[in-house]
Structure formats: structure tokens, C-alpha cells
Amino acid sequence: MDKINLVEKLARFSDHWNPRIIAELNGQHVKLVKFQGPFVWHQHEHEDELFYVVRGEFRMEFRDRTVELRAGDLLVVPRGTEHRPVADREVEVLLFEPATTVNTGSAGGDKTVARPEWI
Amino acid sequence: MDKINLVEKLARFSDHWNPRIIAELNGQHVKLVKFQGPFVWHQHEHEDELFYVVRGEFRMEFRDRTVELRAGDLLVVPRGTEHRPVADREVEVLLFEPATTVNTGSAGGDKTVARPEWI
Numbered sequence: 001m002d003k004i005n006l007v008e009k010l011a012r013f014s015d016h017w018n019p020r021i022i023a024e025l026n027g028q029h030v031k032l033v034k035f036q037g038p039f040v041w042h043q044h045e046h047e048d049e050l051f052y053v054v055r056g057e058f059r060m061e062f063r064d065r066t067v068e069l070r071a072g073d074l075l076v077v078p079r080g081t082e083h084r085p086v087a088d089r090e091v092e093v094l095l096f097e098p099a100t101t102v103n104t105g106s107a108g109g110d111k112t113v114a115r116p117e118w119i
Numbered sequence: 120m121d122k123i124n125l126v127e128k129l130a131r132f133s134d135h136w137n138p139r140i141i142a143e144l145n146g147q148h149v150k151l152v153k154f155q156g157p158f159v160w161h162q163h164e165h166e167d168e169l170f171y172v173v174r175g176e177f178r179m180e181f182r183d184r185t186v187e188l189r190a191g192d193l194l195v196v197p198r199g200t201e202h203r204p205v206a207d208r209e210v211e212v213l214l215f216e217p218a219t220t221v222n223t224g225s226a227g228g229d230k231t232v233a234r235p236e237w238i
Binding site for chain 2: 001002003004005006007022023024025026028030047048049050062067068069072073074075076077078081096097098
């Protein structure tokens with residue numbers, strides 16, 4: 001039951017596409033991630049996923065549209081929906097999702113982080 | 120799948136201790152609430168509850184300690200833990216908790232909001 005400061009946690013890592021867990025509740029994880037460039041197209045079959053922009057901006061590409069997100073915006077990607085986050089410059093994002101969620105969903109590949117680290 | 124901006128949502132209401140729902144995922148609600156002064160002592164028997172400070176500051180009182188929180192801090196209150204949020208000045212807070220969570224938990228009373236409104 002200690003408080004968690006997002007800025008302090010974000011200062012602990014600098015690599016991209018490697019989400020870190022900062023809290024757990026009700027079977028869900030709260031994670032922080034930094035990224036730049038395009039991710040892989042993927043979907044999560046059984047998990048809805050929340051993205052909240054802490055710093056910077058990125059766009060969430062769907063097969064039929066794109067949503068532009070900036071600091072203070074959040075977006076819920078429903079389960080089963082193909083999506084691809086893309087950032088022109090480094091962005092810092094908070095994720096809420098079930099503890100079972102793997103970052104690349106059903107796509108796999110070399111950006112997969114099967115067991116994110118706690119920080 | 121539209122983006123949700125916290126500042127824009129917060130501008131839609133001004134009353135205290137009346138959480139509004141802004142998103143739902145995996146059986147959890149994301150809510151926004153404004154408050155000032157002391158809440159009631161209460162606990163949630165089956166739900167962990169996350170508080171994230173968007174603007175301002177408040178303190179979370181527990182029976183044996185107090186945690187001071189400012190903008191950018193988050194805190195998870197585990198189920199079954201008595202707590203009481205107190206703000207000297209108005210604070211804006213994001214909550215993440217199961218959709219079943221009632222704000223006053225097992226305490227009830229006139230601050231209870233049984234069915235929070237979506238905004």
C-alpha cells in the first residue's frame with residue numbers, strides 16, 4: 001500500500017516495447033511502456049486493453065481507421081480487435097489489462113515479452 | 120473505440136463525491152471523481168480499488184497510517200482494507216475498480232452512489 005509515482009517509475013527504464021508492471025488489482029495489471037516507431041499488428045482474443053498517454057503522442061491504427069492520442073487521452077481496444085500502435089517520437093503510455101495479456105497477443109514475433117518485469 | 124480525454128470529461132461535472140464512469144473493460148470501470156473534505160470510513164469486501172491523482176492532492180487515511188498523494192501518484196487499496204480519502208482542497212481523481220464497486224463499500228450512508236452515471 002505504498003504510493004506509486006508514474007514519473008519516478010518511468011525514470012527506471014529506457015528501452016522500447018518492453019512493458020513494466022507497476023501495480024496489480026483484481027487480476028489486472030497496470031503497466032508502463034515506452035515506444036517509438038510501429039508495433040506489430042495483433043489482437044488479444046480474450047482481453048480488452050486500455051492505453052493512457054502519460055507523455056507524448058501516438059496513433060492507434062485499426063484496419064479501418066486511425067485514432068490520434070496525446071497526453072491525457074485514453075483508449076480502450078476491445079478484445080478481438082486488430083490494432084497497431086505507432087509513434088513518430090518516443091511516447092510514454094500506461095496500460096491497464098488482465099494479468100494474462102501478452103503484448104503481441106496472437107501475433108507473436110520478436111517484440112513479444114512473455115513475462116514483463118515488475119519495477 | 121473513440122478516445123477519451125480526461126480534461127474534457129472532468130469539465131462535464133462539478134459536484135463532489137459523485138463518481139462518473141468514462142470507460143469499461145474486462146468487467147472493470149474507469150471513473151472520474153472530484154472531492155473535497157473527508158469521505159466516510161469504509162472498505163470493499165471483494166474489490167481492490169485504484170486511485171490515480173489527475174489534479175491536486177489528497178491523503179488516504181488507513182487505520183494505522185496515512186499516505187499523501189499528489190498529481191501523478193497512484194495507490195491501490197486492497198479489498199478488505201478500511202480507508203478514508205480526505206482532501207483539503209478540491210482534487211480530481213481517476214478510479215479503476217470492478218464494475219460492481221459501490222463508492223461507500225460496506226459503510227453505506229448518504230454519500231452512497233449506487234449507480235454511477237456514464238459521461
